[in-house]
Amino acid sequence: MTSNIVDVLLVGGGAMSTTLGMLLKQLDPSLSITMVERLDKVAQESTDGWNNAGTGHAAYCELNYTSPNADGSTNIDKAVNINAAFEVSLQFWSYLVEKGLLPAPEEFINRVPHQSFVWGEDNVKKLKSRFEAMSAHPAFREMQYTEDKATMAEWMPLIMQNRTSDEPLAATRIEHGSDVNFGAIARNMASFLESQDAVNIELSAEVEELKQQADGSWKVVVDQKGQRREFQAKFVFLGAGGGALPLLQKSGIKEGKGYGGFPVSGQWLVCEKPELVEQHHAKVYGAAPIGAPPMSVPHLDTRIIDGKKAILFGPFAGFTTKFLKQGSVFDLVKSVRSDNLGNMLSVGKNNMDLTKYLISEVRQSHKDRCDSLRNFFPDAQDKDWSLAYAGQRVQIIKKGQDGAGKLEFGTEAIVSEDGSIAALLGASPGASTTVNTMINILERSFADRMKSDEWQAKMKEMVPSYGQSLVENTDLLLEIRSRTLETLKLKP
Numbered sequence: 245m246t247s248n249i250v251d252v253l254l255v256g257g258g259a260m261s262t263t264l265g266m267l268l269k270q271l272d273p274s275l276s277i278t279m280v281e282r283l284d285k286v287a288q289e290s291t292d293g294w295n296n297a298g299t300g301h302a303a304y305c306e307l308n309y310t311s312p313n314a315d316g317s318t319n320i321d322k323a324v325n326i327n328a329a330f331e332v333s334l335q336f337w338s339y340l341v342e343k344g345l346l347p348a349p350e351e352f353i354n355r356v357p358h359q360s361f362v363w364g365e366d367n368v369k370k371l372k373s374r375f376e377a378m379s380a381h382p383a384f385r386e387m388q389y390t391e392d393k394a395t396m397a398e399w400m401p402l403i404m405q406n407r408t409s410d411e412p413l414a415a416t417r418i419e420h421g422s423d424v425n426f427g428a429i430a431r432n433m434a435s436f437l438e439s440q441d442a443v444n445i446e447l448s449a450e451v452e453e454l455k456q457q458a459d460g461s462w463k464v465v466v467d468q469k470g471q472r473r474e475f476q477a478k479f480v481f482l483g484a485g486g487g488a489l490p491l492l493q494k495s496g497i498k499e500g501k502g503y504g505g506f507p508v509s510g511q512w513l514v515c516e517k518p519e520l521v522e523q524h525h526a527k528v529y530g531a532a533p534i535g536a537p538p539m540s541v542p543h544l545d546t547r548i549i550d551g552k553k554a555i556l557f558g559p560f561a562g563f564t565t566k567f568l569k570q571g572s573v574f575d576l577v578k579s580v581r582s583d584n585l586g587n588m589l590s591v592g593k594n595n596m597d598l599t600k601y602l603i604s605e606v607r608q609s610h611k612d613r614c615d616s617l618r619n620f621f622p623d624a625q626d627k628d629w630s631l632a633y634a635g636q637r638v639q640i641i642k643k644g645q646d647g648a649g650k651l652e653f654g655t656e657a658i659v660s661e662d663g664s665i666a667a668l669l670g671a672s673p674g675a676s677t678t679v680n681t682m683i684n685i686l687e688r689s690f691a692d693r694m695k696s697d698e699w700q701a702k703m704k705e706m707v708p709s710y711g712q713s714l715v716e717n718t719d720l721l722l723e724i725r726s727r728t729l730e731t732l733k734l735k736p
Contacts (some may be wrong), residue, residue, distance in 0.1 A: 246315040253477035254279040255451055255491060257286030258484035259426045259675040260668050262433040264682045266340070269440055270706060271686075271699050276442040279434070280466050280474060283485070287430035289568055291675060293549040296637030297527075297556065300422035301676035302330040304358035304387070306527040308541055310374050318377040319372075320384075327383045328714035329677035331721060334728040335707045337429070343730055345436050346441045352428040354548045358530045359399060359422025361413070361620070366402060367531050368414040374417050388417045395404040396650040402621050403525045408518045419736040420729055421527060423548050426675040440482070443571065450576055453493040456708045460664055462495075479689055482667035485636040487568035490579055492667040497660045504584035504641035507567055507576060510559040511581065513613055517628050521546075521734070522552050530620065559634060561605045571634050587641050587649030595640035629696035638732045657681055663689040679707070 252268060254261040257279055265277055283289070290296055303309040303323035311319045337353070342347040362371045368391065376386040390396060391414045399417055407413075437443045446468060453465035456678040457476070464475045482491045485508065490502040515521065529543040545556045567575035580588065614626045644650030655670040655677065666685045683703075686692050694703070703710040714721040729735040 247279065247463070247474045247476040249476045250276045250278045251478050253462070253475055253480045255464075255480065255482050256484035256487065257281030257283075257434060257445065257447075258483060258485055259287070259430045260485075260682065261438065261481060262286070262430045262666060263336075263678045264481055264483065265437050265443070266345075266433045267679075267682055267686060267706070269437060269443065271693075271702050273440070274433070274442070275527040276697065277437065278443075278477070279445045280445050280451065280464075280475075281445065282447050282484075283570065286434045286445065286447075287427045289570065290635035290637070291426050291430045291575060292635065293427040294427045294632065295569065296364070296426065296675065297543065297545055297559070297634075298360075298423050298544070298547055298549070299527055299543075299676070300330060300333075300353070300419070300424045300643070300726065301326060301360070302421065303327045304384070304418040304421050305360045305416070305543075305710075306471070306541065307360055307362075307371075307374070307529060307531055310378070312370065312373075316373060319323040320374075323378065324381060324383060324715055326677065328721065329621065329680040330682070331714055331724060331728070332680040332707055332709065333676060333678060334732060335724060336711060338728045339706045340433075346429065346432050348604045349734075351551075352425045352432070352505050353732055353734070354423050355419075355734045355736065356421055356423040356546045357399070357526045357577045358418050359526050360530075361396075361403060361528050362415075363409070363411050363413050363619075364533050365412050368412045370531075370721050371414045371416065377437070383721060384418070386418055390415055390547060392416075395523045396480050400524065400526055400528055400544075402520065403528060406622050408622075410431065410572060415528075417526075418656045419735050422732075422734055423527065423546060424676070425549055428550070434719060446473075451491055454491060456495070456497075456664070458592075460662060460689070462665060477735045480665045481685070484568075486571065486575075486667055488667045489638060490575070492658065492669070492728065493579065493581060495620040495660075495665055495667075499658050499660055500667065501583045502587055502643050503580055503637040503658075504588040504649070505576070506641055507564055507566060507636055507638050508565045508590075509562040509566075509569075509636055511562060511613075512556045512634055513617055513629040514561070514632045515557075515629050516552075520628060523735055524555050525587035527622065536542040542616065542620070544617075556632075557620065557629070557717075558613075560608065560613055560616075566636055567638050569633070571636065593630070638669070651666070655681060657712030658689075659685060659687050659688040663691065683707070683710070 262609040303326045305628050309323040313319050337542045358412045375389040379387045396415050438445050448467040449466040455463050466473050489505045523547050527545045532541045547554045552591050565576040617624045640652040664704050
């Protein structure tokens with residue numbers, strides 16, 4: 245079997261791999277790059293527009309990105325970091341639009357205000373504390389807060405329509421929030437990459453073997469429609485979403501030892517009724533139920549995919565043993581190893597609230613889901629909403645500081661000591677912070693070249709804030725934001 249020798253092999257055709265491919269091809273057009281995707285099209289798993297909420301995660305409305313301090317105030321550190329990371333994505337997308345490498349912004353990103361909405365005295369108190377902490381920070385200075393029902397009716401008419409309860413309500417709003425079609429971004433980037441010299445995209449190609457050679461390169465064997473093909477790559481990126489963990493395990497690198505995965509599926513209620521869709525233009529996030537994972541925070545969202553608007557409510561969590569939407573029911577069992585078994589058992593023992601929550605979610609009827617919806621939209625009619633299945637999320641399980649297994653709900657990049665292979669595990673905030681995450685991988689896997697004058701200059705062209713902290717330099721953050729909002733047509 246003849247080996248195809250390439251500089252870079254990207255496994256998976258979603259948001260992560262396409263972004264990394266674009267960055268590398270801009271930095272060095274001579275690089276030979278091959279992308280292998282197990283399905284017959286790119287961006288069909290979690291990246292596809294209908295397989296995620298499409299929220300541009302900037303921490304404007306997501307209550308789980310802040311946490312209470314002991315004195316009753318709110319810690320916003322995580323929110324500030326996520327906001328800065330999203331601004332990096334906006335910079336890169338702006339660069340691609342300006343260079344004609346992405347289409348008109350409205351084909352992949354649209355301004356949709358981001359709102360938080362809560363009810364009950366305790367939740368109102370928490371949201372007000374959150375607002376006070378966030379609005380005092382330059383990154384969130386445009387956040388508005390209200391407990392006035394008339395103002396809320398202007399912000400979200402469906403939610404306030406015929407709301408008869410006398411319980412306290414509160415909401416926050418940032419006008420320049422976004423709805424992002426990550427599938428459109430990935431497909432456009434893949435199309436551009438495929439048009440370039442020394443770039444190949446191999447579809448229906450599933451990785452079977454992954455082994456490092458004596459010279460440090462990687463031999464990767466794929467099955468492509470029954471035909472075995474062999475690639476030899478200097479650098480491999482495992483950006484296969486839920487499928488990244490089994491591939492990381494196949495690699496055998498020490499950095500991947502001990503990791504396990506906990507798969508969670510998602511479902512949405514979808515409404516496409518024009519007279520309702522036109523009355524809602526916001527992403528409205530609430531507070532998570534007790535025991536629910538952070539990615540299950542309920543929200544009522546405007547969704548714009550390929551120019552068509554809809555309203556989504558959810559997500560409703562479910563449990564499946566598949567790591568991918570189009571995966572195998574044996575994925576979870578096959579992922580169990582001697583080095584991760586203890587961590588996985590520990591997580592199962594210490595997360596009974598999560599287990600009970602998932603069981604309750606799985607047992608829900610359509611009426612039960614619509615009853616949850618009516619907490620947000622009191623007039624919702626069961627017949628106007630249908631159930632849709634989102635993508636799979638594999639949450640990270642790893643050893644915590646106390647030695648016991650710990651369930652993580654973030655995103656984690658794992659890079660081998662020699663930098664020759666990298667993998668991305670986890671979920672939220674996922675695709676929103678793709679560019680920042682991929683830059684981190686470049687700095688670890690292409691360290692010497694990233695320090696070169698040529699690559700430094702190109703990075704600053706693509707991401708003007710590169711090399712500076714948007715967390716610490718808020719003046720720069722606001723300057724950058726003004727440009728990206730203008731370029732991407734997100735300015736209110």
